[in-house]
Amino acid sequence: MSTFARIAGLGHHVPDRVVTNDDLAALMDTSDAWIRERTGIVERRFVEDGTTCTDLAEVASRAAMVNAGWEPGEVDFIIFATLSPDLYFPGNGAILQHQLGLGPVGALDVRNQCSGFVYALSAADAYIRMGMARKVLVVGAEVHSRGLVFSDSGRDTAVIFGDGAAAACVEAVGPESGSRILRHALHADGKYARELCILKPGSASAPYVSNDHIEAGLTAPYMNGREVFRHAVTKFPAVIQEVLEAEGLEAADVDFLVPHQANLRITEAVRQRMGLPEDRVASNISHYGNTTAASIPLAFSEAVAEGKVKRGDLVCLAAFGAGFTWGASLLRY
Numbered sequence: 150m151s152t153f154a155r156i157a158g159l160g161h162h163v164p165d166r167v168v169t170n171d172d173l174a175a176l177m178d179t180s181d182a183w184i185r186e187r188t189g190i191v192e193r194r195f196v197e198d199g200t201t202c203t204d205l206a207e208v209a210s211r212a213a214m215v216n217a218g219w220e221p222g223e224v225d226f227i228i229f230a231t232l233s234p235d236l237y238f239p240g241n242g243a244i245l246q247h248q249l250g251l252g253p254v255g256a257l258d259v260r261n262q263c264s265g266f267v268y269a270l271s272a273a274d275a276y277i278r279m280g281m282a283r284k285v286l287v288v289g290a291e292v293h294s295r296g297l298v299f300s301d302s303g304r305d306t307a308v309i310f311g312d313g314a315a316a317a318c319v320e321a322v323g324p325e326s327g328s329r330i331l332r333h334a335l336h337a338d339g340k341y342a343r344e345l346c347i348l349k350p351g352s353a354s355a356p357y358v359s360n361d362h363i364e365a366g367l368t369a370p371y372m373n374g375r376e377v378f379r380h381a382v383t384k385f386p387a388v389i390q391e392v393l394e395a396e397g398l399e400a401a402d403v404d405f406l407v408p409h410q411a412n413l414r415i416t417e418a419v420r421q422r423m424g425l426p427e428d429r430v431a432s433n434i435s436h437y438g439n440t441t442a443a444s445i446p447l448a449f450s451e452a453v454a455e456g457k458v459k460r461g462d463l464v465c466l467a468a469f470g471a472g473f474t475w476g477a478s479l480l481r482y
C-alpha cells in the first residue's frame with residue numbers, strides 16, 4: 150500500500166522585539182520611505198541577547214506539535230533549514246533534537262537559504278514515502294540580526310532581513326487521505342553563487358576567517374539585489390507553473406500561494422502573473438522582513454492560524470534565493 154506525507158500541523162515563533170524602519174534610519178543612511186517603497190517592509194523582529202536560532206526553532210516546533218496533535222517523543226526525524234546556525238558546525242538539527250529532549254533520532258541540516266524550507270519539505274516527503282520515517286519535524290529558522298552590519302556600508306542588506314522561526318509536522322498517511330503533499334520541483338544554478346553570499350568563514354581560501362576578513366566586510370552578507378530581483382521575477386512563476394502542469398492543474402486551481410517573502414514587489418509581480426486575488430497570496434513581509442528559511446513556513450503557519458487556509462485546499466509554496474536555488478511544493482493541506 151502506498152504511503153504519502155501530509156502536513157499535520159504548523160507553528161511559528163518570532164522574537165518580541167520590534168525594530169522599525171525609523172530605528173534603522175537612526176543607525177545608517179536610509180529612510181522609512183525608501184525601505185517601504187523598495188521592499189514593502191515596515192518592521193522586523195530581532196532577538197534579544199542570549200536567544201539562539203535553535204531557541205526560536207524550539208518554541209516554533211513545540212507549537213507545531215501541539216497543532217498537529219503530536220507528542221514530542223513521536224518525532225522520528227528532524228530536518229532543519231537555516232543560513233544562520235548557532236555554530237559553524239555542528240548544525241542546528243542535532244542541537245534542536247537535544248533541546249526538545251528527543252531520543253537519538255536522525256537530524257539533517259539543509260543549507261539552501263531562501264529555498265531551504267521547500268528543499269527540506271521535499272526531503273521529509275521522500276523519507277516518509279520510502280518508509281524511512283513516519284513523523285518528521287521540518288524547521289526553518291533564522292537569526293539574521295547578529296550577522297548584519299548596521300552602518301551605511303551594510304544598509305542594502307541590513308534593512309531587509311529579520312529573525313523568526315516556523316516548523317511543520319509532516320506525517321505518513323495512506324492513499325485514502327485527501328490531505329497530502331503532491332510534488333516538488335527543485336532547481337539550482339551555481340553560476341550565481343557569489344551574487345548573494347557570505348564569503349567568510351569559508352575554506353575557499355586560508356584562513357577560514359581573520360580580522361582582515363571582518364574589516365573588509367567579508368563576514369557580512371553580500372547581495373547583488375538587482376540581479377537577484379531580475380531572476381526571482383521569472384523563476385518564481387516558472388517553477389510554480391512546472392509543479393502545476395505536472396499535476397494537470399493551472400494557476401486558477403491554487404487556493405493559496407505562499408511565496409518566499411523577499412520583497413513585496415516580487416510577490417506582487419508573481420501574484421499578478423498568476424492572476425490570483427490578494428486574499429489568496431500570503432504576504433507578511435511588512436511585519437517580519439525577509440526571514441529566509443523561516444519565511445515560507447511562517448507565512449503558511451500564520452495563514453492557517455488566521456483561517457485563510459483550510460484542510461483540502463490546494464496550496465503552493467514557492468521559493469527563490471541564494472545559490473541561486475529555487476523550487477516549489479504543491480500540496481493538499
Ligand code: UT7
Pocket residue numbers: 178179180183184187188263304305306308345373374375377378381410411412439441469470471
Ligand atoms: O531572499 C533572498 C533573495 N533576495 C531578494 O530577493 C532581494 C531581491 N532584490 C531586491 O529586493 C531589491 O533589489 C532591493 C530591495 C534589495 C533593492 O532595491 P532596488 O530597487 O533594486 O535598489 P538598488 O539596489 O538598485 O539601489 C537603488 C539605490 C542605490 O543608489 P544609487 O546607486 O541609485 O544612487 C543604492 O545605493 O538605493 C540605494 N540604496 C539605499 N538607499 C537607502 C541601497 N540600499 C539602500 C537603503 N536605503 N537601505
